[in-house]
Amino acid sequence: MIRNLFIASVLSVSATAAAAELTYGAAFAKLHDFDVDGAGTIDVKSLGGGIEYRYNNFIFSGELSNIDIEGVDIELGTVGVEYALANGFNIGLDYSRFDLAGMDADVTSLFGMYQSGAHTFGAAIGDSSDLDDMTFSIFAAWDVTPTGTVGLDLVHIEDETLYAAYADYDVAQYNVQADLVKLDDLSIVAVAGGYEFANGFSAIGSVGFLDLGSEDVRAITIGGQYEFTPGANVELALGRLDFDSGADVDQVTFGVNYELGRRTSKRRSLGNIFSSATGSFAGLTDFRSEEHTSELQSPMASR
Helix, strand or coil: CHHHHHHHHHCCCCCCECCEEEEEEEEEEEEEEEEECCCEEEEEEEEEEEEEEEECCEEEEEEEEEEEECCEEEEEEEEEEEEECHHHEEEEEEEEEEEECCEEEEEEEEEEEEEECCEEEEEEEEECCCCCCCEEEEEEEEEEECCEEEEEEEEEECCEEEEEEEEEEECCCEEEEEEEEEECCEEEEEEEEEEECCCCEEEEEEEEEEECCCCEEEEEEEEEEEEEECCEEEEEEEEEEEECCCCEEEEEEEEEEEEEECCCCCCCCHHHHHHHHHHHCCCCCCCCCCCCCCCCCCHHHHC
16 A cells, blocks of 8 residues: 555645744645646646744654645645654654545654764654554664765555665755655655756756656656745746656646755654655655755754
8 A cells, every 4th residue: 555655646933042943944836737748738736845843852843745636636744743852862753644535544653763973763663543554664864964964764564665765965056855765666766956056046957767667757857946035936847757658748847935944853754755755756746945044953953
């Protein structure tokens, strides 16, 4: 079942005090027009957002995205709370829900992690009334720079193991986000990024490869963004999806994006993993904006 959820996902305030602050906020809305060679067009709408808020030793987070494919809805949502203990240990609880046109699933997970300098190691156990067995996962992350992170998640669910690796790197003028996901005969590799020029203009693009076992899909997008206020931009991108079966799909995307701050928690729920991959592959969901500011970060965030 988890394989079907992932395939459907891919294809188809400022700080008030040192002890309480909004460390991350994001929102996006996109319109995609897919022109299928010889078979007409498919309209896809995607919207969503995320938030992270710290209060003393607590971290509260949430994320929600919706993909509408010709009236068929795919919804992914996660809420979580995390508490920082002494000596680098954190514990937390999160809840993820998936709604794919009548096929629902939810997973509630208890997790713990240990941070030592730039390195984080953790594990989680989850349960769901929609699944036969409990889920288990381990994860690790490494802050290679103050604004660059690489990580790995291994999630065992319903007798299947999902492998998900990622890299997220930002500097003053450009950002790069890469995702690698493997689940049985499904695999995806995608890289997306942007480069900022002067006066708020940026170039954006992505390349991706999707292996479904019986079908391979290659995707490429290129476009531009204009930042009209700090953290907020509009984008226009053109793309193409090539299927081994011979079908070619031309893609046109118009979007509005908002993002400020940077996530401080290294825990990635199932919803986080899905939305990250769909954002890197053909920019379907929350394509990272080129301006990834850090004004919202506090000394607590870099402890």
